[in-house]
Amino acid sequence: MDAPIPANDSRQLMPGDRVRILPEFQDAGDDEFERIVVEAPSDSPRVLVQTMIPGMQIQPTERIAARMLVRVIQ
Numbered sequence: 186m187d188a189p190i191p192a193n194d195s196r197q198l199m200p201g202d203r204v205r206i207l208p209e210f211q212d213a214g215d216d217e218f219e220r221i222v223v224e225a226p227s228d229s230p231r232v233l234v235q236t237m238i239p240g241m242q243i244q245p246t247e248r249i250a251a252r253m254l255v256r257v258i259q
Contacts, residue, residue, distance in 0.1 A: 187230040189251035196256075198225045198232050203257040210253040225251075 189198045192207055202222040206215050223246060224233035232254070235246045 188227050189225045189230055189232045191251050191254045191256045193255040197227065198222050198251055198254070198256065200225055204232075204234060204254040205257055206249070207253055207255060219257075220254075 190196070191198055191204065198204065200222055202225075204220050204222060206220070208216075219237045220234045221237060222232050223235050226232075230252065231248045231250050233246055233248050234254075235244050237244055
């Protein structure tokens, strides 16, 4: 299987990386929140991301294909 490589980089995503969903794959409101990679198996093209929503006690997570993401460089 493929490693989780984001659309804007050639390096594999790692836990703790900040990411955004590419505009063409966004649902309404996806651009409003920050996402952090929680799990990035090196043998899978998908990563587990956590959406950071202020005020929520339990932050939602979802698996998403790395090709649908861009790494936020800081």
